[in-house]
Amino acid sequence: MIEILQNVGYGFEVALRPYNLMYCFFGVLIGTLVGVLPGLGPAAAIALLLPTTFHVSPVSATIMLAGIFYGAMYGGSTTSILVNIPGEAASVVTCIDGYQMARKGRAGPALGISAFGSFIAGTFSVIALTFVGPFLANIALAFGPPEYFSLMIVGITVLTYLSSGSMIKSLMMAGIGLILSGVGMDTIAGKYRFTFDIPALLDGVGVVPVAMGLFGISEVLMNLETEIKRDLLTTKVKNLFPSLKDWGLSIWPIIRGSVLGFFLGIIPGGGAVIASFASYAIEKKIAKNPEEFGKGAIQGVAGPESANNAGAGGSFIPLLTLGIPANPVTAILLGALMIHGLTPGPLLIKDAPDLFWGTIVSMYIGNGMLLVLNLPLIPIWVKVLKVPYYLLYPLILLFCLIGAYSLDNNVSDVIIMLVFGILGFLMKKYRYDGAPLILALVLGQKLETSLRRALIMSHGAFSIFVTRPISLAFLITAVLLLIVPIVTGRKKLSTLAEE
Amino acid sequence: MGKSDRVSGSFWFLFCLFIIYESYRLGLGNVYQPGPGFLFFWTGIVVAIMSLIVVLQSFSSQADEEAREAPTGKRAAIKVILVLVSLFVYAALMEYLGFFIVTLLLFMFLLGVIEKKKWWFAVVVSVAVTLFSYLIFETALQSQLPKGILSSLRF
Numbered sequence: 001m002i003e004i005l006q007n008v009g010y011g012f013e014v015a016l017r018p019y020n021l022m023y024c025f026f027g028v029l030i031g032t033l034v035g036v037l038p039g040l041g042p043a044a045a046i047a048l049l050l051p052t053t054f055h056v057s058p059v060s061a062t063i064m065l066a067g068i069f070y071g072a073m074y075g076g077s078t079t080s081i082l083v084n085i086p087g088e089a090a091s092v093v094t095c096i097d098g099y100q101m102a103r104k105g106r107a108g109p110a111l112g113i114s115a116f117g118s119f120i121a122g123t124f125s126v127i128a129l130t131f132v133g134p135f136l137a138n139i140a141l142a143f144g145p146p147e148y149f150s151l152m153i154v155g156i157t158v159l160t161y162l163s164s165g166s167m168i169k170s171l172m173m174a175g176i177g178l179i180l181s182g183v184g185m186d187t188i189a190g191k192y193r194f195t196f197d198i199p200a201l202l203d204g205v206g207v208v209p210v211a212m213g214l215f216g217i218s219e220v221l222m223n224l225e226t227e228i229k230r231d232l233l234t235t236k237v238k239n240l241f242p243s244l245k246d247w248g249l250s251i252w253p254i255i256r257g258s259v260l261g262f263f264l265g266i267i268p269g270g271g272a273v274i275a276s277f278a279s280y281a282i283e284k285k286i287a288k289n290p291e292e293f294g295k296g297a298i299q300g301v302a303g304p305e306s307a308n309n310a311g312a313g314g315s316f317i318p319l320l321t322l323g324i325p326a327n328p329v330t331a332i333l334l335g336a337l338m339i340h341g342l343t344p345g346p347l348l349i350k351d352a353p354d355l356f357w358g359t360i361v362s363m364y365i366g367n368g369m370l371l372v373l374n375l376p377l378i379p380i381w382v383k384v385l386k387v388p389y390y391l392l393y394p395l396i397l398l399f400c401l402i403g404a405y406s407l408d409n410n411v412s413d414v415i416i417m418l419v420f421g422i423l424g425f426l427m428k429k430y431r432y433d434g435a436p437l438i439l440a441l442v443l444g445q446k447l448e449t450s451l452r453r454a455l456i457m458s459h460g461a462f463s464i465f466v467t468r469p470i471s472l473a474f475l476i477t478a479v480l481l482l483i484v485p486i487v488t489g490r491k492k493l494s495t496l497a498e499e
Numbered sequence: 500m501g502k503s504d505r506v507s508g509s510f511w512f513l514f515c516l517f518i519i520y521e522s523y524r525l526g527l528g529n530v531y532q533p534g535p536g537f538l539f540f541w542t543g544i545v546v547a548i549m550s551l552i553v554v555l556q557s558f559s560s561q562a563d564e565e566a567r568e569a570p571t572g573k574r575a576a577i578k579v580i581l582v583l584v585s586l587f588v589y590a591a592l593m594e595y596l597g598f599f600i601v602t603l604l605l606f607m608f609l610l611g612v613i614e615k616k617k618w619w620f621a622v623v624v625s626v627a628v629t630l631f632s633y634l635i636f637e638t639a640l641q642s643q644l645p646k647g648i649l650s651s652l653r654f
Contacts, residue, residue, distance in 0.1 A: 175546035186535040406642040414590040430507040460530035
């Protein structure tokens, strides 16, 4: 306990350095902005801004990139409520009741409660992260290659289970991601794979250009095809502070959302998006007046908005303690940490305490900044929404081009990004989810190394994966996730909220 | 899901056949010492089977409507293709012409030709965006944008 307090103290010392404070501020500000802008989510934004962090210390870089992530969770709610367009995926459910509240002239309390809820949940998850993180890292020290392999398999299965659309297609995308991760040098055999003498492929297919293509470029192409109509509410936003009655209705959804979001965030493959859906489903189920839902129930805003922030916080746990990203956003963060020469995993707390504790504590500070930043700035965000799309999309494209080029000052990353932009566009049309592809692409090399090491350890016996208890438990979970939907007739969590 | 699944499923199936062949060539090794192609060979087989299932399923559920396949219109399709082409041209020329010129051209093309804005508007915005992005990325964030044929000029 005392040790943790000491560490938190050290974290404050790191996070409060003016330099880091500035990066934290930039991070949450940019995060809120991309959260507000539809068609540019946190994954693309982090990918875009990653190259700009190359000349700062890994700690400042991580603090800023993390800020973008949880900042976007705040910003996304603004567009959901005011325009009925989710700024990013985790705010989709907020549209349902948030927009209805706005139509009834209660945009203020809706925005207010989602900001306060986000703050409470964000702070809760960071406190929980402080305690659970080191504990999990200790457990993870006992993990060998078989455990890591099984854990990553679970992560990929959970994500395919939770992702949108058909499960079989999501699994296929995970497979494709795995195959893509094999491009480039095979470190064990020292042999080039799948490069076909194309120089651009020798270094492998980078996660960041792929993510920019799948989430950034393809989104723009999709929007170009289907003109987005935005009917902006012209009513003035007032009474941002929710009334006592609103608080009474919201406090339990906020608490439940925080806890639920945090735990769903920890599970590899879970995260903010699914937490928001699950929270909405639960609130609707236990509400005294479920018929109010869909007509502007404040619980339907408070719960999911808290859950997605807690989920964002929770998903840092598998990233920082196991080195396993829970979702595409943390997958890119993992890539970022590795570019900065750090290997996230159980040893990170010992090897880079300034990064681990500094980042966590910066999240306390960032959450506070967001609360202060968000409420008074809402009118500005509304103005940002009025930027016409014909100006916005060339800018997004330009940022993607610059971002991809600056990764390595190399045009081949730009080409890779554009190719995956086309692929992502087609995948959206043919309904394949890009998230499993990204996750598998990031985990691929580690997955392959653990598999090959485990098999070498066991002298070729696959039984090693089922004779070790932790590994067995992971695999059983994965198998259950694959079988349950087939046996029970699949009910996706993401469709629950629509019922 | 009808026709679109047949197309996409077949595509992934062929892709996987190719991967299986390539992985086989790389060497599978054995379970005692898996070779470089081992994981991808088996992944390829599993994904190939799944893509076949997608194709087969598409025959049994043809009635399903394709929401996203809704008529997109020729104009929208041409717009998407033109934007894509301009991006590839940007990538191809950026190191030769340099950031300044390609960005200016890209913006004038997107605003003037694709979005059909007035020419003076396109020019003013393009110049402003190029200057600002250069200031932000090159000066403030110290990215190294390509200078191209303007490299002899000092900024």
